[in-house]
Amino acid sequence: MRRASAACGAGTNSFPFNISGIGFPCIALRYNPAMLTDRLFARSARPSGPPAESQPSRWHHGPWWSNSYLLTPLLSILVFLVVMSLILWSLNRREQQQQEDTLFRNVAWAQQQIRLSMTGAQEQLQALSRDLASGRLDQNAFQMAVADVMQTHPEILYLNWYTAPGVQRWPTVHPPLLGQRLAKPGDAQMQDAVRGAYDEARSTRRQAYSPLIYDDFGNGFITLQTPVMRGDREYLGSIAAVFSVEGILKHDIPQELSSKYKISITDSNNRELSSTSTRPRLPRDSHYDLPLDPPGQGLTVRVYAFPQLTNLTNNTLVWLVAGLSCFVLWSLWSLWKHTRQRFEAQQALYAEAFFRRAMENSVLIGMRVLDMHGRITHVNPAFCRMTGWDESDLVGKVAPFPYWPRDSYPEMQRQLDMTLRGKAPSSGFELRVRRKNGTLFHARLYVSPLIDSSGRQTGWMSSMTDITEPKRAREELAAAHERFTTVLESLDAAVSVLAADEAELLFANRYYRHLFGIRPDGHLELSGGGFDRAQASSDSIDMVDAFAGLPAAALTSSTADAQEVYVESIQKWFEVRRQYIQWVDGHLAQMQIATDITTRKKAQELAHQQEEKLQFTSRLMTMGEMASSIAHELNQPLAAINNYCSGTLALVKSGRGTPETLQPALEKTAQQALRAGMIVKRIREFVKRSEPKRQPARVADIVADAVGLAEIEARKRRIRIVTEILARMPIIYVDPVLIEQVLVNLMKNAAEAMADVKPASADGVIRVVADIDAGFVDIRVIDQGPGVDEATAERLFEPFYSTKSDGMGMGLNICRSIIESHRGRLWVVNNVEPDGRISGATFHCSLPIGEPADLRQGGARGIGITYRYGRTMNSPVTTTQETVFVVDDDEAVRDSLRWLLEANGYRVQCFSSAEQFLDAYQPAQQAGQIACLILDVRMSGMSGLELQERLIADNAALPIIFVTGHGDVPMAVSTMKKGAMDFIEKPFDEAELRKLVERMLDKARSESKSVQEQRAASERLSKLTAREQQVLERIIAGRLNKQIADDLGISIKTVEAHRANIMEKLNVNTVADLLRLALSKKQA
Structure with a gap:
């Protein structure tokens, strides 16, 4: 260990690391300050490159385990731990495999011993059955043989010869308890088991084991039935042997196995029947199972291995490896801690050095260092970038320097001499510098002494800045000032x-x-x-x-x-x-x-005047478009007045007029006159008013007046206007006529939009809703048109923008100006259904609320015109007498016509709509009725022209007179071509009306007579036989009697007889009458 450390630490500043006894190579970390200094301040680095921060960043930011000097020992330790774990696991696994192999061999041995014992018992019982079948054994010899078998096989508890189930051939001695168990007559289990094995042995002629049976103590027994056969066919019974499961385990298992293992026999339900040991089974005990055959029946021998004694050697080895591993890890941690401290110091040195280097390399000012003799000793990257010269081109150079312009050598030398003498000005020198590519730029150079750590001057530090751009900016600023002055002057x-x-x-x-x-x-x-x-x-x-x-x-x-x-x-x-x-x-x-802006002001004033003219023209155009409809609306009350007066005059002339009968007609006449006057008044106010005049007004009155004007145009397009006004609406201070103009324009636009998209047979509805929203009265006009797209919504209220080909684009713009002059708002939104479909548009008109007033029930109150839709009569058409039908959606006209016609003695039935008339009038049932129809042209729902086409399609021969408040020549020609009797305008003359009614009724009478004649002819012709019908057809065709006889294959006499019968049945005398009657039948 010491030798290894010495070898590793041979160098200076090195850190030895070695693990003895494992075989890892020596790892040494060396630190050389000189190498670090050379690396930090290497002159070979390009000064124009970015600051060299990659190396300290790698040392500073990398995790500790990423250091290569720690990876080798760490991986070696991990490999060592893995290898030792694998070795221990392999040894343990091999020992377990050996135990399992030994256990399997012993289990097989136990199975073989039991199988040999059972096989020997079977062979002895077969020999005994052969002796019994040959008759060589009597009772005494049989009992001696039984005793010999039971002595040889102690596991057999009972043995006897049965000639039939439950019938012993010779009695034998057996254990008392077992005998009691077997002798129980009601033991179904025992009887079924013995009988089943007995029957199996008898049928198969082979030995058979019974299923497992149990006594009262839970001990298991199994019965072996050995058949006794004389020859191949005579069955003499069977020898029943009862084996004890406990005896099999006790007498057939060797003692050496019983001492080493726990051996037990289990049944098919995994129930332990007998065991060689009473030791409870532990979860870690291993066992092995093998089936027992014979006797089979689900019996299994199971052997449990007792736990082995602790292997002290293996445990010691495991603990030794674990301890050494922990020691190695502790050694690595200690070494890492020590190395980490050295590394942090080295990292701090790197960081400080590179920080200073980065500061120098990051400044944009060129730095130059001269020694005391004027030699360049250092330049930073900014100086190299300014001049275009590399660091190697400048360091070590003396005057003249490469960046001096050739034509400025004297001036540059003078400045250098002043610098070396310490006479450089504090404001610096302004000079020209030549780049390596030959271009020049202007710079300013500042000079200061360079002092080292000991306080001694070692040279001169110069900082240079590029002033080319500031100088150019000053020159351009002067030029820009001149240009700016020129622009201002122009x-x-x-x-x-x-x-x-x-x-x-x-x-x-x-x-x-x-x-x-x-x-x-x-x-x-x-x-x-x-x-x-x-x-x-x-x-x-x-x-x-x-x-x-x-x-x-x-x-x-x-x-x-x-x-x-x-x-x-x-x-x-x-x-x-x-x-x-x-x-x-x-x-x-x-x-x-x-x-x-004199020209613009004149244009604005002219545009304002034109806008005022357009507003006035817009109202006139609106009235022009409504003129025909207003004429129709005005003719309604006038026609009613005329009818009431004519009816009253007729009653007076006939002497039937009393005050009671005339008073209702006169009152209704006055009401219709008031109605006409209100219509005229509204139209005059709508046209003549130009200056706004604000006054307290009710929302319901404004809406009702506007609906009264707009509904005329809407009814022409088969569109209804429905109002929904909140009760007790507050008073608003507005100009009623101007607001009425706005609402009329909105409803007119809505009707035009709906007319373009709704089907021809469908009725549209415009809803006018008024309620209160956040201190404002919100009036909404809701249509069922195509809606407004985004592009149109943005420009909808702009002047001269219109979506209609003939529109001027001023209507909505003027409407918004009117609403905004009342401090309100006008906007539009689309009606979006839950499925995302657009079902029209809603125009919101928001007006501020004035002084609130407690009014009576607001509602929608009409001021002159009240339209009633729906059916007013549901009675069927009367067919008993001549009738005049009146179909008009105006209640006053219907009532006045009824009054006038009834006063002249006609029976009248009135209907408020074409649909109601069609429900009551059935052409097939009223054929031949004497009646006529007075029909209005324009009605809500089905119009009069459509009703006429419907009656023509149903073949209804009903004379029709069309009445209208405003008609034209094309309409009159169209109705007359389709069969109308006449076309008159309201109001009409009483005499003219009576004359037309009489003419229509005369026509109806003529048609009724013709229908009756046709019916009579049909009835008479229906009395003819089939042969007479054939003869009649040929007579009408002009054929002679002989030709008829040849066609029908009959004689001429027969033809003459049929002809006489035809004349008699039809009550005619000549062939001409016969032809006339036949033609009537054909027309019918």
């Missing part, structure tokens, strides 16, 4: 700077001078005020301006807001921006930039 804006303490114009560009000259009055005029000369004179006295005490940053950092100023003297508009700045002398000054 601007089309007036730029001026005025002193803050007095009216002194500090700067003015060319455009300012062109407008105002060099006077400060133009600056003051643009700023919107004059100049207080008294204040200026007082400021000039004490040399303190008016802003004394205010921080300069509060004035100079403020943004310059634009202000429009009109200068009267030159009659121009300017956009003026002003800001306080700090002037070159440190005082505050006001800079002002004025841009001429």
